[in-house]
Amino acid sequence: MKKVVIILIGAIYIGSVFIVNFFGLQIDFFSSFTYQERIECNTITRFSGGMSGNTFEGRTDERGMKNFTVKFIDGEYTKDEEGLKTNPNTLRLDYRVYPDNATDKSVKIIAEESKYYVVDNTKATITVLDAPLGIHVTISSADGSNLSEKIYIIIY
Amino acid sequence: MTERVKEKGSLKRTLKNLITLVVMQLKEKMDLSYLGNFRKTLFKAVYFAIEFIVVTVLCYFLFYFCKVFKVFSLADDVPVSVVSLIFTLMLSLSVIFGTVGLVKALYLSRDNLVLLTFPASSSTIFLSKIIVYYIYELRKNFMFLIPFFVGYGVAQGFKIYYYGWILLTFLFVSLLPVLISALVSIPALFIYQGLKRVKALQYAVVTLGVLAIVGGVYYLISLIPQDINLQKNWGSIYWEIQGFLDGYTNAFALLSGLTELIVGKRIGTTYYIFNSSTLLYFGILAGTLILLTALCFLLSKPLFYKMASTPFEFKKKNELAKRKNVVRSPFISAVRKEISVGLRNNEAVNLFVLLVIIQPLAVELLNKLYSAMNTRFIGMQMTIAFNLLIVLLINLSSNITVASVYSRDGAASYLNKVQPSAYGTLLVSKIVINILVGFLGVVATTVIFGVFYTEIIGLPSVILFGVTVYSLFLAHLFWSAEMDIMKPQYEQYATFSEQANNPNENLSAILCFLISFIAFGIIMFLSLEGTFGAWIKICVLGIIFAVIKISSYFTKIGVFYVGRE
Numbered sequence: 001m002k003k004v005v006i007i008l009i010g011a012i013y014i015g016s017v018f019i020v021n022f023f024g025l026q027i028d029f030f031s032s033f034t035y036q037e038r039i040e041c042n043t044i045t046r047f048s049g050g051m052s053g054n055t056f057e058g059r060t061d062e063r064g065m066k067n068f069t070v071k072f073i074d075g076e077y078t079k080d081e082e083g084l085k086t087n088p089n090t091l092r093l094d095y096r097v098y099p100d101n102a103t104d105k106s107v108k109i110i111a112e113e114s115k116y117y118v119v120d121n122t123k124a125t126i127t128v129l130d131a132p133l134g135i136h137v138t139i140s141s142a143d144g145s146n147l148s149e150k151i152y153i154i155i156y
Numbered sequence: 157m158t159e160r161v162k163e164k165g166s167l168k169r170t171l172k173n174l175i176t177l178v179v180m181q182l183k184e185k186m187d188l189s190y191l192g193n194f195r196k197t198l199f200k201a202v203y204f205a206i207e208f209i210v211v212t213v214l215c216y217f218l219f220y221f222c223k224v225f226k227v228f229s230l231a232d233d234v235p236v237s238v239v240s241l242i243f244t245l246m247l248s249l250s251v252i253f254g255t256v257g258l259v260k261a262l263y264l265s266r267d268n269l270v271l272l273t274f275p276a277s278s279s280t281i282f283l284s285k286i287i288v289y290y291i292y293e294l295r296k297n298f299m300f301l302i303p304f305f306v307g308y309g310v311a312q313g314f315k316i317y318y319y320g321w322i323l324l325t326f327l328f329v330s331l332l333p334v335l336i337s338a339l340v341s342i343p344a345l346f347i348y349q350g351l352k353r354v355k356a357l358q359y360a361v362v363t364l365g366v367l368a369i370v371g372g373v374y375y376l377i378s379l380i381p382q383d384i385n386l387q388k389n390w391g392s393i394y395w396e397i398q399g400f401l402d403g404y405t406n407a408f409a410l411l412s413g414l415t416e417l418i419v420g421k422r423i424g425t426t427y428y429i430f431n432s433s434t435l436l437y438f439g440i441l442a443g444t445l446i447l448l449t450a451l452c453f454l455l456s457k458p459l460f461y462k463m464a465s466t467p468f469e470f471k472k473k474n475e476l477a478k479r480k481n482v483v484r485s486p487f488i489s490a491v492r493k494e495i496s497v498g499l500r501n502n503e504a505v506n507l508f509v510l511l512v513i514i515q516p517l518a519v520e521l522l523n524k525l526y527s528a529m530n531t532r533f534i535g536m537q538m539t540i541a542f543n544l545l546i547v548l549l550i551n552l553s554s555n556i557t558v559a560s561v562y563s564r565d566g567a568a569s570y571l572n573k574v575q576p577s578a579y580g581t582l583l584v585s586k587i588v589i590n591i592l593v594g595f596l597g598v599v600a601t602t603v604i605f606g607v608f609y610t611e612i613i614g615l616p617s618v619i620l621f622g623v624t625v626y627s628l629f630l631a632h633l634f635w636s637a638e639m640d641i642m643k644p645q646y647e648q649y650a651t652f653s654e655q656a657n658n659p660n661e662n663l664s665a666i667l668c669f670l671i672s673f674i675a676f677g678i679i680m681f682l683s684l685e686g687t688f689g690a691w692i693k694i695c696v697l698g699i700i701f702a703v704i705k706i707s708s709y710f711t712k713i714g715v716f717y718v719g720r721e
Contacts, residue, residue, distance in 0.1 A: 002556065003253045004299075005665055009549045013518070016542040017525050021386050024535020052231040052422075094230075100391030 035145040038098040039107060044068050044153065047092035047125060055094070058151065066151045072131030079118060079129065089128040095139050095149065104143035111137045131155040173276040177284035182291065184267075208303055215307025223311065228397065236422070237401040239308055240415035244408055246301055247333055250293065254337030255344050261285060262338070262456070263345050268464035278461045279453070285460075286338060286452065294330045302326055305418060318420070318429055325418050328441055335448035338456045345459070362505055366513055373517045377524045384528040413437045486577035490585030498589050507554060507590065511597025515550045516604045522546060523608040537683045540609065544621065545676040547601055551594060551629045552668035559636040559660035561586050566649035579717040580710055587637055594633070598626045613687045620691035624675070627698035632671055634702075634709040636664040641712050 046053035058066035073088045084090070097105040111119050111126065117135060118127045126135065133155040141147040191197055219234050221227075228238050262285055271281050302322060309318045351358045386393060405412050417437040420429035484492070498504030526539040562569060562583065575582055602622030610618050639660040675694065682690035 002661070002665060003249055003296075005553050005556065005668070007249070008669070009546070009553065012549065013522065013546055016522070016538075016546065017384075018386070020526060020531065020535055020538050020542065021384060021529055024529070024531045024538045025385060025387075026530045026532045026535075047231065052229070052233065092231075096395075097391075101388055105391075 034099065034101055034103045036097050036099075036102045036105065036141045036143055036147055037145070039095055039139050039141060039147055039149040040098070041066060041093050041095040041139055041149050041151050043094045044070070044151075045092045045094055046070070046088065047090050052092070053088075056091075061152075066149075068151065068153045070128075070153060070155055072128060072133075072155050077127075077129045079115075084118060084127050087127050087129070089155075091126050091128065091153065093124045093126070093137070093139060093151075095124065097141075102143070106142040108140045108142050109137060110140055111135055126153070128155050170277070170280060173274075174280050174284055174287070177271070177274070177276060177281060178287050178291075181267075181284060181288045204298075207299065211300060211303035212307045212310070215304045216310050219308055219311035227394075228401070234308070234311065235401065236415055236419055237405045237412065239305070239419060240408070240412045241401070241404055242304070243301070243415050244411045247411070250296070250333035251336050251340065254289065254293070254333050255340045258289060258334075258337045258341040259344050259348060261289065262341060262460050263463035268460075272464055278464075279457060281464075282453075282457045282460050286334060289337075290331055290334045293334050294326070297326055297330050308419065312419075312427065314420075314427065314429070321429055322418060328445060329414070329418070331445055332441075332448075335445065335452055338452045339448065342455055342459055345463070358502070362509065366509060369514060370517060373521050377521060380524055380528050382528060383530065384525065385530070410440070414441065417441065486575070487581045487585060490577075490582050491588045494585050494589060503557075504589050504593070507593045508596075510554055511551065511593055512600050515547065515597055516600045518550065519543065519547060519601050519604045523604070527608065536612065537680060540613065540683065540687075541676050541680040543605055543609075544625070544679055545672050547598075547605075547625055548628060548672035548675055549668065551597065551625060552632045552672060553665070554594070555590065555629070555633045555636045556661050556664045556668065558587055558590055558633055559639050559664035560645060560649070560658050561637060562640045563645040563658070563660075564649050566646055569644065569646045580713050583637070583641070583713055583717075587633060590633055591630070594629050595626060598622050598629065601625070613691075617688050617691045620688075620695045624691070624695045624698045627695070627702040628671055628675060631698070631702040631705040632664070632667060634705045635667065636660070638705070638709045638712050639663060641709075641716050 041058065043055050043057055045055045056068050056070055058068050061067050070089075070091060075088075077083055077087045077089070093109065095107065097107065107124070109119050109121050109124055109126075111117070114135075116128065116130045116133055118129070119125075119137075120127070124139075126137065128135075135153045135155070137151050137153060139149045139151070222234050222238075223229075223232050226232075228234055262282075268281075271284075272278070274281070276284075305322050306319060309322070351361060383389075413433070414437060416433060420427045421431045421433055422428075495504065498507075522543065523539070529535065531539060565571070599622065602618060602625070605621060606615070606618040643660060645658055645660065675698075678694050678697070679690060682693055
């Protein structure tokens with residue numbers, strides 16, 4: 001049998017499973033609400049211009065708080081939209097909400113207001129404008145389960 | 157014949173001989189007649205460009221949707237590991253198919269005896285065969301892999317020089333599977349010859365293979381979760397995909413590096429095509445190619461010469477057991493002969509394994525996956541329609557080789573006319589195995605289908621499913637055979653044991669997909685009104701179609717065979 005024919009049949013075979021799964025399942029109107037049980041943030045990633053860069057692992061200190069140490073890329077940065085877009089010191093918080101089938105996985109990123117950084121709740125990012133700096137961040141559940149994860153980011 | 161052809165003349169003459177051999181083989185295997193005609197060349201070029209653009213656009217949309225739905229990355233990105241995985245799969249398939257093809261082309265091809273009489277060294281002839289295969293590989297890459305990488309580049313917004321870089325790297329990358337296949341063809345040939353000599357070993361290998369497939373499928377079935385809901389469980393599925401991609405990158409570091417050579421490396425937030433690793437990976441690739449070429453000349457070439465200069469048709473010792481001659485009808489005699497040939501060259505066995513074993517297992521696995529989904533009415537109809545589609549695709553794709561069933565006789569095709577019986581008798585006898593094995597396959601598949609759907613659509617609908625599949629199978633089978641009667645390719649098969657680009661087989665493949673998708677569309681559309689009525693209608697259509705194609709087949713025999721006298 002020709003190679004192309006085998007590949008196409010294989011692709012259609014696998015594709016049929018996805019198509020039925022996306023378009024053919026029962027619609028669940030009255031499913032129960034599953035609350036968040038835990039929020040974890042083990043890494044933060046340098047994130048700029050829509051592309052991911054280096055990833056930084058957190059260290060848990062004596063208080064049980066995760067600490068992240070990030071090098072500041074020197075430069076003159078501004079708070080306006082264009083300035084935030086081109087700033088290479090944007091850090092994305094790689095948090096994970098448990099359980100995986102929690103109904104509402106949204107969170108709030110809470111940090112003290114400062115002229116040295118900007119928090120973006122929708123993208124879960126913090127754009128740093130100057131260093132050295134220490135930022136206390138709380139990632140809090142938004143589904144009413146009253147959970148949070150506190151982290152500390154050291155910019156040097 | 158001793159290997160004492162001295163390479164006279166300069167390097168220029170050797171190169172000229174090489175080019176002549178390559179062009180000659182390409183002219184025989186590919187239809188290059190359009191080159192002499194400007195209009196035909198333009199048409200071919202436009203057709204090729206359209207094909208290239210269509211595949212590129214499809215790949216672009218695939219990557220685009222992966223980025224939008226964040227399938228492989230939370231960022232707006234498709235990681236290189238995904239591209240590398242698909243690239244590795246395609247390279248593996250190329251090596252597997254290339255090995256099978258090169259065993260036939262290098263060692264078992266009838267044109268070897270002709271080529272060795274030419275005023276060129278065995279090395280030149282061997283190299284010409286490798287180059288011809290390399291050109292095929294390059295052409296195949298232009299059909300899929302290169303558009304795939306181009307689509308990726310467009311989706312990722314790479315710079316313009318990336319597209320030139322792809323073409324340059326693929327000149328080298330296309331050589332990799334060809335050289336690996338040339339080396340792997342050595343043990344493959346010995347295995348093939350060993351299995352051919354000892355029938356019991358052959359059957360043992362086939363049995364073990366079948367048991368492995370059955371075991372593999374049941375293992376996969378055991379892994380199916382109770383509730384497959386991709387949207388609900390996307391969180392955990394996403395991280396499992398990430399874990400798999402990380403594992404793949406660690407296990408196949410060299411191939412990941414080769415992919416990085418083509419698409420570049422992400423440093424910080426940007427992709428750089430040329431980076432510190434480019435020279436390293438290019439060096440590794442070049443070194444690997446040089447090593448493989450040297451090994452081919454050291455190992456494959458001597459074997460090629462030995463096999464090419466051995467007339468294997470007359471070497472076999474015929475240990476004929478004396479048996480009483482039993483007079484049978486011409487049809488039965490012809491069928492017995494075809495069954496013997498089919499068993500000897502394993503075509504019958506392969507067909508049986510595909511249709512009677514692999515197909516029902518594939519249907520069982522598919523329906524186990526569907527059973528794990530909580531489908532609504534339209535979802536249920538989709539599962540039934542997809543069952544029909546996939547069963548038809550597998551059945552009809554087994555008929556593609558029927559489109560060259562008469563041409564493969566090559567120079568012996570005239571024998572079909574000198575036998576003292578009706579032409580139809582002999583010609584039909586060549587497809588009887590397909591008809592019988594196809595029937596068994598449809599019965600086995602219908603039983604498996606019935607296990608899952610009898611309660612839902614009823615036993616009469618399940619039986620009609622089987623009848624529909626078999627009638628469409630017969631229609632496509634006779635249609636493919638008819639193509640070979642109307643436009644035979646005897647000359648190609650007279651010199652080559654295999655034709656790379658048989659137009660009849662290509663058309664049969666297209667019809668396979670067309671018929672399958674039309675049947676899928678009809679059953680999806682009709683089943684919204686009522687299941688049993690839908691199956692009655694499609695069954696009747698299938699039977700009418702089969703009757704038309706079978707009568708057309710016999711009509712063509714009357715016209716083409718009488719006409720050729």
